[in-house]
Amino acid sequence: MESVFEVIAEPNRRAILSLLVSSEQSVGEIERQLHMPQPAVSKHLRVLRDAGFVESTVDAQRRLYRLRPGPLQEVDAWLAPFRRFWLAHVDALERHLDRMEKAKPAPAKRKTRKK
Amino acid sequence: MESVFEVIAEPNRRAILSLLVSSEQSVGEIERQLHMPQPAVSKHLRVLRDAGFVESTVDAQRRLYRLRPGPLQEVDAWLAPFRRFWLAHVDALERHLDRMEKAKPAPAKRKTRKK
DNA sequence: CACGTATATTCCAACTGGAGTATATAAAAA
């Protein structure tokens, strides 16, 4: 699987991660909430664990899976440079809109929304 | 290709995006900087454009590609809930280390590193 | 021990995406 990006490319795995963000869950709980066959859940969890996205502890027959921060932080880190980029874009857009505002003398304040 | 996550799952595409973060580039420039065959570059750019990651303008024989903010913001948005999660983790870690510090009375300040 | 429950693993078929090579298109240059 190799990279964290490939791991989160799979929709079911993203769903599982989103489930785990609130609290740890057993395989069975995930299975029911996502309406997906148990072997599928186990297989995706395997991938997620190998990549360090989750860890598990044993609770008798069941295993509880919970999130681990590392890999997602990696994604976040990769995103950082782009974040700077699109902030610049938002700025530019705002400056633009500001100029629009100044041109027309304040057309009755309103949440920007065309029709 | 469908989802933004699948698009950025490909390493070469991530490389291209990273290149474009500084400024727009022509296909040839990308080709040279990444040492990858031209058809490959074109194909990946096609995928990136279809998914809205980049846009292009024509400059005689060459096409200049530049970044568009949308899709990456989408990734960022998906990441948001997890960000809250791992911030909690960092906090917990810090509180833990703080307690360690209090326990032992200041062992000669030092960059935490064993050995 | 036998049985039920919870989870993991294996095997297989189908599909998909990427690499490589060749070729098409279009614009500039000679």
Added chain:
DNA sequence: TTTTTATATACTCCAGTTGGAATATACGTG
């Protein structure tokens, strides 16, 4: 117009991934 430069597309091949079904493993309970 012919040639060269820049980019896009088409085609084939191969590897890896996913889903499904069956099966294996492990634990708990009677």
